[in-house]
Amino acid sequence: MKQIVVAGAGYGGLRAVEKLSKRSDIHITLIDENRYHYMQTEVYGYIAGTKDIDEITIDLESWCEGFGHNVSFEMAKITHIDHEHNRLSTDKGEIAYDTLMIATGAHTRFPTFIEGLRQHAFGVKKLERAFEFRHRFEQCVKQKLEGDNTPIDILVAGAGLSGVEVAAEMAYMLERYRHALGKNVERIRITLIDACDTILPGLDPFLIQSAQKRLQKLGVMVKTGAFIEKVEADRVTFRNGTTQSYTFMIFTGGIAANSGFVPEIFERNQFDQLKVEDDLRLVGADNIYAIGDVAEIVDKRGEPLPPTAQVAEKSAEHAAENIFRQLDGGPTAPFHGEIDGLFIALGGRYGAAELFFLRFKGMSAYYAKRLVTYIYTLGLNLRVNAAYKTRH
Ligand SMILES: Cc1cc2nc3c(=O)[nH]c(=O)nc-3n(C[C@H](O)[C@H](O)[C@H](O)COP(=O)(O)OP(=O)(O)OC[C@H]3O[C@@H](n4cnc5c(N)ncnc54)[C@H](O)[C@@H]3O)c2cc1C
Numbered sequence: 457m458k459q460i461v462v463a464g465a466g467y468g469g470l471r472a473v474e475k476l477s478k479r480s481d482i483h484i485t486l487i488d489e490n491r492y493h494y495m496q497t498e499v500y501g502y503i504a505g506t507k508d509i510d511e512i513t514i515d516l517e518s519w520c521e522g523f524g525h526n527v528s529f530e531m532a533k534i535t536h537i538d539h540e541h542n543r544l545s546t547d548k549g550e551i552a553y554d555t556l557m558i559a560t561g562a563h564t565r566f567p568t569f570i571e572g573l574r575q576h577a578f579g580v581k582k583l584e585r586a587f588e589f590r591h592r593f594e595q596c597v598k599q600k601l602e603g604d605n606t607p608i609d610i611l612v613a614g615a616g617l618s619g620v621e622v623a624a625e626m627a628y629m630l631e632r633y634r635h636a637l638g639k640n641v642e643r644i645r646i647t648l649i650d651a652c653d654t655i656l657p658g659l660d661p662f663l664i665q666s667a668q669k670r671l672q673k674l675g676v677m678v679k680t681g682a683f684i685e686k687v688e689a690d691r692v693t694f695r696n697g698t699t700q701s702y703t704f705m706i707f708t709g710g711i712a713a714n715s716g717f718v719p720e721i722f723e724r725n726q727f728d729q730l731k732v733e734d735d736l737r738l739v740g741a742d743n744i745y746a747i748g749d750v751a752e753i754v755d756k757r758g759e760p761l762p763p764t765a766q767v768a769e770k771s772a773e774h775a776a777e778n779i780f781r782q783l784d785g786g787p788t789a790p791f792h793g794e795i796d797g798l799f800i801a802l803g804g805r806y807g808a809a810e811l812f813f814l815r816f817k818g819m820s821a822y823y824a825k826r827l828v829t830y831i832y833t834l835g836l837n838l839r840v841n842a843a844y845k846t847r848h
Contacts, residue, residue, distance in 0.1 A: 464559035468748030468768030475776035489533040500621035522839035562749040565712035572687035577707035600640040614709030615650035627674035628803030666808035734790035747771035799825035
């Protein structure tokens with residue numbers, strides 16, 4: 457029986473396993489360094505306290521058990537690929553494969569040219585960092601509840617999708633806490649900073665304007681064209697020499713791929729994303745695919761697609777189909793990925809959306825995003841329930 461290994465249990469990895477499991481003549485091993493699947497797209501709610509841990513994580517062992525016999529889970533950190541002998545090294549030992557799909561995503565990239573950034577800022581790409589950040593936010597609220605009236609400044613550096621969502625949700629929660637904290641709530645201030653001249657750089661003007669208006673309404677201070685040069689324990693210094701004090705800071709300004717375990721001979725771009733052929737196989741490899749954030753994936757015109765859960769899932773599905781084609785002795789097919797739309801959560805029951813030719817905002821956009829998340833988590837939960845039923 458052919459052994460297919462899926463490395464990384466994020467959005468792409470799970471979609472790949474779903475698709476691959478349709479065939480009974482292969483065995484699929486899913487590997488992840490964590491025992492849970494972490495839904496990063498929902499982390500804005502977790503940080504602000506509107507979502508709980510069970511709404512952003514899924515137990516991978518149970519999820520894999522839900523497929524029956526041809527899917528298994530290994531919790532291990534991958535450290536190296538021996539592509540000549542089709543073996544992975546992990547902190548728990550070696551794992552052999554016939555075909556490998558690399559889906560290990562990305563981590564927050566703290567640019568080294570910003571002095572002190574890594575030391576002082578939180579990222580949200582890992583659950584433990586989001587957990588610490590949530591804890592800090594809760595502590596601020598508690599401090600204010602107890603009557604402390606020193607100002608607290610929360611900086612969100614990076615006004616892309618994740619930065620905007622996190623800033624908006626925290627600001628919305630502060631609005632809700634007004635009844636509990638009174639005027640003291642105004643002593644917790646949120647500032648969203650970006651080096652670009654706009655928030656949500658590269659996105660549709662409708663989304664940018666909707667987000668700007670909403671952030672303003674929620675009292676978030678937005679500083680664009682502000683390049684952070686240095687971060688110290690209690691203040692940041694901008695390139696123009698001005699400074700801003702802060703209490704704690706989150707950095708959502710960029711990512712780098714988790715590709716350190718892939719041999720150097722495989723090409724990558726400046727974000728460490730692996731270069732792939734149009735069929736999503738690594739350049740120069742016959743039986744190794746790379747999908748999602750870890751790969752540089754381009755659209756029909758050759759333009760890089762943004763690192764999103766949507767692209768991770770679509771590329772995973774396509775790579776799984778190509779694995780089937782190879783198993784059947786046929787040629788692989790090129791991937792023509794596109795973004796169908798984008799939903800942005802903008803605090804509380806408010807959002808903005810772009811879906812094919814439609815643009816809308818407000819509660820409808822929020823519920824549209826919720827529906828997508830609901831369908832996604834329902835699928836995962838049904839699989840876990842299937843495992844519980846067979847156990848008991
Ligand atoms: C706050 C925030 C909001 C976002 N909002 C949206 C949104 O609204 N819509 C959208 O489409 N996208 C959104 N994104 C982006 C989206 O989350 C990512 O693009 C998506 O998670 C990429 O999926 P992936 O499968 O490639 O990798 P990931 O989901 O990052 O999964 C990678 C997996 O690989 C594992 N792994 C890594 N290295 C190793 C190793 N060496 N050994 C073993 N396991 C390893 C990790 O533990 C992880 O489980 C958001 C991201 C953030 C941070």
